[in-house]
Amino acid sequence: MRNLVFSLILLIIMFQNLMSSQEKNLVKAEIISNWDGVSNEFFLGVKFSISPGWYIYWQNPGDAGLAPEIKLTLPSSLKAGEILFPMPRKITHGDIISYGYYNEVVLLIPVKIVSKEKLAKSSIIEAKINWLVCSESCVPGGTTIKYTLRKAKKTEIALIKKYKNLLPRDFESSGLTVKNFRVERKGNLNLIKIEFAGNRAGQVVDFYPNLIKEFLVDLKSINVKNGTVELTAMPSSADAKLNFLNGIVVINGEGYELNLKLK
Numbered sequence: 001m002r003n004l005v006f007s008l009i010l011l012i013i014m015f016q017n018l019m020s021s022q023e024k025n026l027v028k029a030e031i032i033s034n035w036d037g038v039s040n041e042f043f044l045g046v047k048f049s050i051s052p053g054w055y056i057y058w059q060n061p062g063d064a065g066l067a068p069e070i071k072l073t074l075p076s077s078l079k080a081g082e083i084l085f086p087m088p089r090k091i092t093h094g095d096i097i098s099y100g101y102y103n104e105v106v107l108l109i110p111v112k113i114v115s116k117e118k119l120a121k122s123s124i125i126e127a128k129i130n131w132l133v134c135s136e137s138c139v140p141g142g143t144t145i146k147y148t149l150r151k152a153k154k155t156e157i158a159l160i161k162k163y164k165n166l167l168p169r170d171f172e173s174s175g176l177t178v179k180n181f182r183v184e185r186k187g188n189l190n191l192i193k194i195e196f197a198g199n200r201a202g203q204v205v206d207f208y209p210n211l212i213k214e215f216l217v218d219l220k221s222i223n224v225k226n227g228t229v230e231l232t233a234m235p236s237s238a239d240a241k242l243n244f245l246n247g248i249v250v251i252n253g254e255g256y257e258l259n260l261k262l263k
Helices: 001-024 115-120 154-165
Strands: 029-032 040-049 053-062 069-073 078-080 090-092 094-103 104-113 126-135 139-150 177-186 190-199 204-209 213-224 230-235 245-251 254-261
Touching: 029 126, 029 139, 029 154, 040 094, 040 126, 040 154, 053 090, 053 204, 069 104, 078 090, 104 154, 177 254, 190 245, 204 213, 204 230
Parallel strands: none
Antiparallel strands: 029 040, 040 104, 053 094, 053 126, 069 126, 078 104, 090 094, 126 139, 177 190, 190 230, 204 245, 213 230, 245 254
8 A cells, every 4th residue: 555655646646747847948948138237218028939839819809828927026116107018810720719829929018227326236127927838738937037137139139129029019100090889789699890991901800809808709709801890708797897808809819909989
């Protein structure tokens, strides 16, 4: 009996070590920046290098998954903004639709220097990072990185520029206008319809919605045709009212951030 218990414990330890080793090989996270050593504003980047065939998630993971979490501990000389996610890919596994990134992605965080005097005394940034990486199965991962702010290398500056250019653009630059935005309640569902106008309206190919508090968007319901987007959302409670919608309008592989409110 004692030998059996020992064998089971050994198997558990071996399995945990195998999963830990596998996870470490699937995703590598590192911190970079584009600080020139002078400016008061810059971007901090969390670079994820992802094994071929595996992916991590966008801010809205979709039907399954978890978005990466980044918790920064900053010196008092620095102040950080919200995490910015580059344009994701739409990933389909059977009936499951997700949004995420293969191979590599850099999530960007705008940072301001509020005191260069304090920065000279302390410039260490700590980032606690967690993610879920998936393929046919999913493996959680995480790490804690300590990064000392310094003048960025040219390769870092170029990489951050690349992913800054992949951020969704302002909707105003799309050449489109919103002709109509309507939400109609039918039973347990909210039927959402957005009609676009403009020369590029016929080039809209998809819509990636952001998460909506108190509502579950049926991603399979998203239909785009002739400059019109239709989708459905189910409320989590009977009295929940849907009066806004945020997401990315996709035109020829480019993303434009759309923020709508009912008048």
